[in-house]
Amino acid sequence: MGYNVAIDGPAGAGKSTIAKLVAKEKGYIYVDTGAMYRALAIHFLKKGVSADDREAVARACEDAEVTIGYEDNIQQVYLNGENVTSMLRTEEVGNMASKTSAIPVVREKLLELQRSLAREKDVIMDGRDIGTNILPDADVKIYLTASVDTRARRRYDELRAKGEECDLDLIARDIKERDERDMTREIAPLKKAEGAILVDSSDMTIQQVVDEICSHCR
Numbered sequence: 257m258g259y260n261v262a263i264d265g266p267a268g269a270g271k272s273t274i275a276k277l278v279a280k281e282k283g284y285i286y287v288d289t290g291a292m293y294r295a296l297a298i299h300f301l302k303k304g305v306s307a308d309d310r311e312a313v314a315r316a317c318e319d320a321e322v323t324i325g326y327e328d329n330i331q332q333v334y335l336n337g338e339n340v341t342s343m344l345r346t347e348e349v350g351n352m353a354s355k356t357s358a359i360p361v362v363r364e365k366l367l368e369l370q371r372s373l374a375r376e377k378d379v380i381m382d383g384r385d386i387g388t389n390i391l392p393d394a395d396v397k398i399y400l401t402a403s404v405d406t407r408a409r410r411r412y413d414e415l416r417a418k419g420e421e422c423d424l425d426l427i428a429r430d431i432k433e434r435d436e437r438d439m440t441r442e443i444a445p446l447k448k449a450e451g452a453i454l455v456d457s458s459d460m461t462i463q464q465v466v467d468e469i470c471s472h473c474r
């Protein structure tokens with residue numbers, strides 16, 4: 257069994273930024289599980305499947321294979337052999353992933369991939385149900401959050417930096433909707449795992465959050 261750090265929290269809390277930095281400092285492999293849900297979302301979008309049609313989603317899962325690899329320590333996600341990493345981080349894909357990740361077959365599809373990575377390697381894995389469901393015996397569990405306003409502002413700055421037009425109020429509304437969906441779904445809802453350390457990054461710098469988490473890790 258590898259040494260396992262689980263980081264869960266809502267959209268835009270900074271999980272991936274922080275987890276990548278902790279991974280670098282501690283020599284762990286960073287596993288981004290949201291990217292796996294996003295890869296499946298691309299598959300559903302490509303096939304024109306509606307997130308509300310659970311049977312169609314289940315059928316579409318049958319011909320989707322998600323695998324991951326690493327290039328220069330950066331996670332690459334493959335959908336049926338095609339590297340889709342650069343296509344994952346759009347709002348359309350994120351919303352589709354949020355909706356379809358509430359469907360049990362979608363979660364089952366990714367569960368073993370996530371657990372097997374943690375068995376084999378020292379990992380810091382981020383997502384929504386890592387500490388509660390995927391790795392309940394993780395060595396360290398973190399629940400990383402921030403206020404809706406802070407998260408919306410960060411997402412806005414990130415999109416603007418990429419040259420994308422966006423609206424702060426719309427992003428905040430989207431984040432609230434996504435929180436609601438991720439936290440109230442029946443299967444593996446987002447919540448603080450038992451024994452998880454709560455870190456609210458609203459008024460913390462990136463380095464302060466990294467230091468705080470590293471102080472709990474081996």
Ligand code: DC
Pocket residue numbers: 267268289290291293294350353354355357358382383384385386434438
């Ligand atoms: O972290 P992210 O924004 O890339 O995740 C996209 C969606 O995938 C998120 O809204 C909920 C879902 N997800 C999940 O249900 N469980 C995980 N472990 C990771 C992500």
